[in-house]
Amino acid sequence: MNTTQKAAAVVFEKVSKAFGSVVAVNEVSLTVEPGTLVTLLGPSGCGKTTTLRLIAGLEMPTAGKIFIAGRDVSLLPATDRDVSMVFQSYALFPHMTVLENVSYGLRVSGMKKKQAGEKAEAVLAQVNMPGYGARLPSELSGGQQQRVAVARALVLEPQVLLFDEPLSNLDAKLRRQVRQDIRELQQNLGLTTVYVTHDQAEALAVSDSIIVMRNAEIAQKGSPRDLYEKPEDIFVADFIGDANVVKAEIVRIDGEQAIVRVGVIEIPLPHRGLTPGEVDLAIRPESVQLSNGAAGDALAGEVLKATYLGGHIEYTVATPVGELFVIDPRVHMMFSPGGTVGVSFAERGVTLVHP
């Protein structure tokens, strides 16, 4: 182990956690590379928080092994792990000032009051909260409390930093700002970070890599781009961004490619292990291309609804393969409802998915 480089890898080997008969995390294996930000994304109750608490040591696994920086910490209590967590509710100590909150971890580890205070001041400045040390948490706004919670976690220079839905108590505008701040801080400090959210836009914006969870298991992991453009199955396609899922047919396999027939058109796509026969196709709304009239290599569509949204136009188009939701950035031209259009597909954002 290199001791100057603090960032550590987190590795799960078939980790399970059951609460009585409820299995919250089921045989999850994952790796968080040192210095990267990984997001756990998934619907409510899928086991994100439990996974995070397993890393922090606030829950103990019922099976499997957890490694931090190569060391087996599966049974190490929270107190002894070099992991800091920012709680969803911030969990600031209400009876302590901001400075006492931030320096608490340092004081626990035996640092002198003066030195701990100075270090806490420095970290408060880092999160843009200089001079707030003497206030009580109840005297801060939600965004300020969130910063203090981040400072309290950062001050210990942990091997791993954990966030449990850190933005859920902030308004939409502040959320965008704070998530950028968190990402910037994480990259500047090169911290290994695990970030829980159920907001896919947030996940796409901040992550090096995303782990999508479903029913206590990992549905898919990969870079934001991979997940968006090549979702494995309908669940992931639907959970990350909007997707039109239509029935199609693999006509034949040609090396890595499958020739897929959608209505009257045929497109080549990576086959992803699927065999000829009926399949599901996920199409991103911005990967549907509309053209004037029905050309030869396009589906015939009828515009049902058109909504101008400033930056883009949203259409609902009826086609032989079903209704498609379409996002078109060409705001200067608008197809009117009732009109006939040609519908074709872009190269990116169209993918075969497992059912």
Next chain:
Amino acid sequence: MRTAPASAFGRLWQNERFLSLALVTPALLTIGALFLYPLGFSVISAFSVEDSGFGIANFTKAFDFYSNDILFTVIIVGISTVLIGAFAIAIGGYLTMGESPLAVSILKWLYRWPLFIPFIVAGQMMRTFLAKNGLMNNMIVGAGLLDPSQTTSFLDWRGIVITFVWKQTPFVALLVAGAMASLDRSTIEAARNLGAGRIRILAQIIVPQVRPTIVVGLILSFVVMMSVLSVPLMINAQNPTMLTVDMAFRINTYGDYGVANALGFISYAMTGFVAWIYLRQGVRQGGAP
């Protein structure tokens, strides 16, 4: 002139004021008749002197005869209060942070029992338990820890303290454990995450957040212990003893209400002092006690 809505509003307001007065009047009258009147009466009686009207003769006498007992009472109740606080915090802390669910539920079930046992019964139990050849010493001797000749009776100040602590700890623990249970658990987890151990979390995170409840519980306990007659009477009515015993003695033996009321007044003053400490703390914390 006033507009119609304003006068309607004014009438409503007056109605409501009348209603609220009507609601509190019975309570006020009850307090007046059952508490303030006897209190005033006993205060007057404490400051009355037989032939020359008002004076502090009763107090001089009370201090002459019973200054040891006053001190004894303060010390006994003080020690008991501190111990009750410590045990209540320990019980509440274990119920909040205990590792073993079985131990937690057993403790939860057990600790409240003394609440349902009257003081007089508790005193009686302690007599048989703490005597020189009582149950406790028998067990110690049986375990081979002491020789029968080495055992002593605990039926002195220690017996009173043990009985008070045994009887009053559940009451304070009940309040304190409730307050601890309603704390935001994530502050406890955050402290663990920052490396704090259990004892430190109890002392630095939990207790400061439930301090008002602890203080209320201890003051209520203090007041109860100041006024218990049965326990000192049964366990230790020799010299020195508690003020309640002296008051009963003054009245029953001499019919001396003056000195008894003076001793009562001294008790009020002590509880009043404790209550004042509490109120001052409430104000400093910005209101809601």
